[in-house]
Amino acid sequence: MKFFVDSADVAEIREVANWGLADGVTTNPSLLARTGRPYADVLREICDLVDGPVSAEVVSTDAPAMLEEGQKLARLSPHVVVKCPVTIEGLKAAKALSARGIKVNVTLVFSPLQGLAAAKCGASYISPFIGRLDDIGQDGVAVVDQLVRILRNYEYPTQVLVASIRSTDHLLRAAEAGAHVATLPFNVMKQIVKHPLTDVGLENFLADWRKTKQTI
Numbered sequence: 001m002k003f004f005v006d007s008a009d010v011a012e013i014r015e016v017a018n019w020g021l022a023d024g025v026t027t028n029p030s031l032l033a034r035t036g037r038p039y040a041d042v043l044r045e046i047c048d049l050v051d052g053p054v055s056a057e058v059v060s061t062d063a064p065a066m067l068e069e070g071q072k073l074a075r076l077s078p079h080v081v082v083k084c085p086v087t088i089e090g091l092k093a094a095k096a097l098s099a100r101g102i103k104v105n106v107t108l109v110f111s112p113l114q115g116l117a118a119a120k121c122g123a124s125y126i127s128p129f130i131g132r133l134d135d136i137g138q139d140g141v142a143v144v145d146q147l148v149r150i151l152r153n154y155e156y157p158t159q160v161l162v163a164s165i166r167s168t169d170h171l172l173r174a175a176e177a178g179a180h181v182a183t184l185p186f187n188v189m190k191q192i193v194k195h196p197l198t199d200v201g202l203e204n205f206l207a208d209w210r211k212t213k214q215t216i
Contacts, residue, residue: 001175004053004183006163008032010045012186017049021192024052026105026127026163026183028083029059040076047077055105055125055183057083058093066093074102081124083107086114091121098122105161112146119151119158125181130174131164141170145177168192 002023005016008031016022025046035042039056047054054077058069070082070093081103084090094104098121105125106118110133115126128147130140147160159180165171168191171182184192 001179002052002181003189004055004161004181005050005189006031006165006183006185008035008042008046009186010035010042010049013046013049016186016189019189021189022050022052024054024181024183025050026055026083026161028057028107043073043076043080047079050079052079053081053103053105053125054079055081055083055107057107061087061089063089063092063096066090067096070097070102070104071100081105083127086118086126091117094118094123095121098124107163109147110143112143112150115143115147115158115160116150119154119156123158125159125161127161127163127183129164130162130170131166133164134166140164141173141177144174144179148178 003021004024004026005013005022006026007013008027013025032039032042043056056073058066060066060069066084073082074080082097083105084094085108086106094106097104103124105127106123107127109115109126109128118126128143133140144162151158161181162174162179163183165182165184165188174182
């Protein structure tokens with residue numbers, strides 16, 4: 001499974017990249033707006049930090065404008081993957097962008113059939129939002145499991161990029177379901193390697209080593 005950083009905070013992305021866990025990045029207009037910086041400047045900086053896909057979202061709602069915006073975003077860096085919503089207009093734009101050799105991440109997916117439609121339109125990635133499904137009483141990871149099986153059934157090259165991950169339990173279940181990618185907020189990234197027994201074990205090892213009064 002690949003880990004993407006779900007952030008537009010350059011400092012966070014740089015830190016995760018230094019850990020060796022950043023296979024890519026996903027952004028959205030909300031995350032980019034919080035930076036208070038020009039959209040294009042932030043995206044270029046992120047693309048310089050990460051040797052992998054960087055999802056950047058269009059903000060128009062009609063297909064011709066999405067196509068124009070997507071082409072502009074793709075020109076910023078070869079790492080850019082254009083995010084389009086899973087609407088009829090978004091699928092039109094996704095198909096047109098894919099036909100031009102531009103990778104597309106179809107976002108705001110909440111059902112397996114939405115994901116199937118996106119795959120048929122040439123999406124490189126589809127992003128089910130599992131946390132938001134959980135918020136309304138549905139099982140978000142069950143949708144991931146269905147999407148993975150559907151894509152496998154018909155041999156689509158589209159990858160399931162799980163979004164709206166709220167906890168390490170979400171991540172674990174998505175990995176068990178066979179999702180190709182998980183995009184993780186910084187706070188969840190930090191929790192991946194944390195376990196109280198690891199901390200206690202390390203403390204004990206170091207205490208024993210100090211008793212030897214040796215150096216390496």
